[in-house]
Amino acid sequence: xxxxxxxxxxxxxxxxxxxxxxxxxxxxxxxxxxxxxxxxxxxxxxxxxxxxxxxxxxxxxxxxxxxxxxxxxxxxxxxxxxxxxxxxxxxxxxxxxxxxxxxxxxxxxxxxxxxxxxxxxxxxxxxxxxxxxxxxxxxxxxxxxxxxxxxxxxxxxxxxxxxxxxxxxxxxxxxxxxxxxxxxxxxxxxxxxxxxxxxxxxxxxxxxxxxxxxxxxxxxxxxxxxxxxxxxxxxxxxxxxxxxxxxxxxxxxxxxxxxxxxxxxxxxxxxxxxxxxxxxxxxxxxxxxxxxxxxxxxxxxxxxxxxxxxxxxxxxxxxxxxxxxxxxxxxxxxxxxxxxxxxxxxxxxxxxxxxxxxxxxxxxxxxxxxxxxxxxxxxxxxxxxxxxxxxxxxxxxxxxxx
Numbered sequence: 493x494x495x496x497x498x499x500x501x502x503x504x505x506x507x508x509x510x511x512x513x514x515x516x517x518x519x520x521x522x523x524x525x526x527x528x529x530x531x532x533x534x535x536x537x538x539x540x541x542x543x544x545x546x547x548x549x550x551x552x553x554x555x556x557x558x559x560x561x562x563x564x565x566x567x568x569x570x571x572x573x574x575x576x577x578x579x580x581x582x583x584x585x586x587x588x589x590x591x592x593x594x595x596x597x598x599x600x601x602x603x604x605x606x607x608x609x610x611x612x613x614x615x616x617x618x619x620x621x622x623x624x625x626x627x628x629x630x631x632x633x634x635x636x637x638x639x640x641x642x643x644x645x646x647x648x649x650x651x652x653x654x655x656x657x658x659x660x661x662x663x664x665x666x667x668x669x670x671x672x673x674x675x676x677x678x679x680x681x682x683x684x685x686x687x688x689x690x691x692x693x694x695x696x697x698x699x700x701x702x703x704x705x706x707x708x709x710x711x712x713x714x715x716x717x718x719x720x721x722x723x724x725x726x727x728x729x730x731x732x733x734x735x736x737x738x739x740x741x742x743x744x745x746x747x748x749x750x751x752x753x754x755x756x757x758x759x760x761x762x763x764x765x766x767x768x769x770x771x772x773x774x775x776x777x778x779x780x781x782x783x784x785x786x787x788x789x790x791x792x793x794x795x796x797x798x799x800x801x802x803x804x805x806x807x808x809x810x811x812x813x814x815x816x817x818x819x820x821x822x823x824x825x826x827x828x829x830x831x832x833x834x835x836x837x838x839x840x841x842x843x844x845x846x847x848x849x850x851x852x853x854x855x856x857x858x859x860x861x862x863x864x865x866x867x868x869x870x871x872x873x874x875x876x877x878x879x880x881x882x883x884x885x886x887x888x889x890x891x892x893x894x
Contacts, residue, residue, distance in 0.1 A: 674815020
């Protein structure tokens with residue numbers, strides 16, 4: 493390839509999304525006629541609640557939705573998100589602080605583009621959602637991982653965070669309930685991070701997209717409510733995908749100090765302009781409406797959570813802590829490495845190899861821990877149909893043990 497054909501260092505230094513890669517391969521196998529059970533993507537299998545769909549159907553018939561609207565989002569939706577924040581998080585924000593984005597992922601990307609200069613560091617508690625470090629790198633930043641294992645409920649300690657801080661530390665990510673672990677961090681942990689960030693003048697990026705998915709009495713601690721003083725340096729990221737079973741509608745948001753929100757709107761003005769108006773009208777209904785349907789879905793997730801944790805722990809060599817949030821089980825499979833298992837009694841050196849063989853031979857799709865900075869684990873989304881979940885676990889057990 494000639495020099496002029498070479499792609500940018502920026503894109504060459506970024507890894508593809510591992511979760512989407514696993515999901516894409518599983519779907520390709522299904523399209524080829526192979527019966528695959530997919531635990532890869534965090535995509536609720538429920539239909540979007542009917543009142544939300546009805547709001548979208550009505551919006552399609554209204555010509556005002558056929559035109560460009562404000563880049564930062566429909567005023568009605570920004571107000572609805574502010575009202576929802578007061579209702580759920582327990583503190584007031586002004587609609588001018590709200591920026592509506594094309595899914596939560598755009599809000600993540602924009603956060604780092606706005607905050608980071610070349611060489612700025614972002615502390616990322618690990619295991620982490622696979623796109624965090626890549627979004628940091630795309631902004632010229634440096635991801636700094638701080639690992640906490642199952643022995644700590646996957647919660648970082650302030651001592652470990654402080655040990656990772658340097659003069660270049662610009663931001664820290666908070667994600668509770670957590671993807672990929674399903675952990676819900678204790679209030680003490682969240683408060684301590686806020687106080688640490690205030691003391692050291694570090695931005696806090698709080699990804700709260702799984703806020704309503706809690707079990708066993710666990711509660712989401714909203715950092716902006718727990719420590720109000722942190723709000724002047726806090727970016728809250730959220731969206732409708734997980735809570736309201738709307739992954740394909742692509743509506744997320746950022747809540748930030750006004751100057752940061754203005755910067756996000758400026759950036760978005762050159763990227764995408766406004767989010768799809770029909771989806772925005774649907775999102776108004778979602779965030780303004782009753783949470784009854786959300787709680788019904790949560791009850792179903794809870795049943796699946798218990799089923800998958802029991803099934804994983806029934807497989808020889810697999811140890812899965814019980815998650816109390818989101819819809820992921822994060823299983824320790826280190827005991828399966830470096831020993832002959834699977835259809836061909838192959839020895840696997842890492843969980844990437846193990847996950848690939850589990851898909852190819854066992855026809856079960858899971859995401860390897862390497863994607864989350866946690867080698868030795870596999871992530872299973874239990875946001876799939878009950879029968880598929882049971883069958884997938886049966887296949888995995890048979891593939892490993894027979």
